[in-house]
Amino acid sequence: MTRAVTRRKALFLALVAIAASASACKKRVGLCARCHMKIADEAHEIEIEWADGNKSQYDSVVCAVYGWQNPSLVSPKRMTVHEYYTGEPRDAAGLVFVQGSDVPSTMGDDYVPVDPANVKKFEADHGGHDMRLGEIKLGARQKDST
Numbered sequence: 001m002t003r004a005v006t007r008r009k010a011l012f013l014a015l016v017a018i019a020a021s022a023s024a025c026k027k028r029v030g031l032c033a034r035c036h037m038k039i040a041d042e043a044h045e046i047e048i049e050w051a052d053g054n055k056s057q058y059d060s061v062v063c064a065v066y067g068w069q070n071p072s073l074v075s076p077k078r079m080t081v082h083e084y085y086t087g088e089p090r091d092a093a094g095l096v097f098v099q100g101s102d103v104p105s106t107m108g109d110d111y112v113p114v115d116p117a118n119v120k121k122f123e124a125d126h127g128g129h130d131m132r133l134g135e136i137k138l139g140a141r142q143k144d145s146t
């Protein structure tokens, strides 16, 4: 086999792998991109938009932050979460995340996205302490929950 034929064969196999990967992603709509649990409903869906325009959905802030902090091929561009009080999808960069509250999540101890204007009320009602997205440091158990 010539070198040119080998390269074409390698390119063909790479394209088949990419197509198969894209097909597999389509089958996972409605499942968390990290832990593959079913996303309960749209109000709990968290989305990361990647630099190439693709998007991934997650079932909890812990899973989304893991994806945000450990991108496989492309850098994350934007994370959209549902703000606790309004339920509206918001850019995570404009919110704070409260850890250690009494608000449950599918992944146990999670980070609740709250508008900075409401964080004092939230913490008075539910406890916890707030931080920005870039300040979140996942614990060992949260990193291993795949």
Ligand SMILES: [Zn+2]
Residues within 6 Å of the ligand: 032, 033, 034, 035, 036, 037, 058, 059, 060, 063
């Ligand atoms: Zn998950």
